[in-house]
Amino acid sequence: MSTAVVTTITERPVVRVPSAQPRLRITKRGRAVLTTLAAIPVVAGVMLVALNGGGATATNSSGADLEEVTVQAGQSLWSLAEDIAPGADPRDVISDILSVNQLETGSVQAGQRLMLPAEYSAE
Template identity: 50%
Template sequence: MSTIAVTAPTTRLRLTARGRRVFAFLAALPVVVALTLAVVGGGVALASNEAGASAGAFAEITVMNGETLWSIAEDVAPGSDPRDVVAEITRLNAIENGSVTAGQRIAIPAAYALGR
C-alpha cells in the first residue's frame, strides 16, 4: 500500500490598499492620542505658571467707600505709573468695566502690596 502525503498549500498574507490604511491608522492611533494629551496637559501647565496665577503673588484688600482703581493704584504704588498699576489690578481681578465698589475684595500684585 502506498501512502500519499497531503501538504497544506502555503498562502501569503496579502494586504489590500484598504487593509494597509487600516493598519497604518491603528499603528498611528496611540501616537496621536499621546500627542493630544501632551498638548492639552502642556497648555494647562503653561497657564498656571503665569506670574498672576501663582499662589502668593498677590495680596487682597477691601475697597473703601469712595476709592477707585486709580486712587488704589496711587496709594499702593506711589512711585509707579498709575495706568500700569490699574492695568495689572484689572487683569489680575478680571475687572471688565473698570470700576470697583465699596466692600469689594480685590487682589493687588505682591510687588505693590507692601505700599498699602
C-alpha cells in the first residue's frame, strides 16, 4: 500500500479595507447656511431689478410740453417727420422723436402712440 501525502492549504485571512469616507460631511445646518449664501445674490438682483424697473417717462430736455400722435397704417417715421415739420430736416425730427420716446430703432407700427415736442406740433 502506498501512503498518500495529504497537504493542507492554509487559507489566509481576508483583510477588508473600510470603504472610503467622504472628507466633507454637510449637516442640515451646513446645507441651510450654503443655501442662504447662494440665495443672497439672487434676492439682491431681483430687488435691484424691481426697484429700477419702472420710471422711464418721455420728457423733453428743453422742458416744452409734449404732444401725442398716433401712427397711421403705412406711415413711417420719415413721412411723420415730413408731415409735422415740413420745413425741418426729417433726420433731425426723427432723431428728436426717437430720443423723446426712448426708441432704439426707427420702426413703428400702425396704432403706436408717439410723444412729440410742442415745437413739432401737427397743428
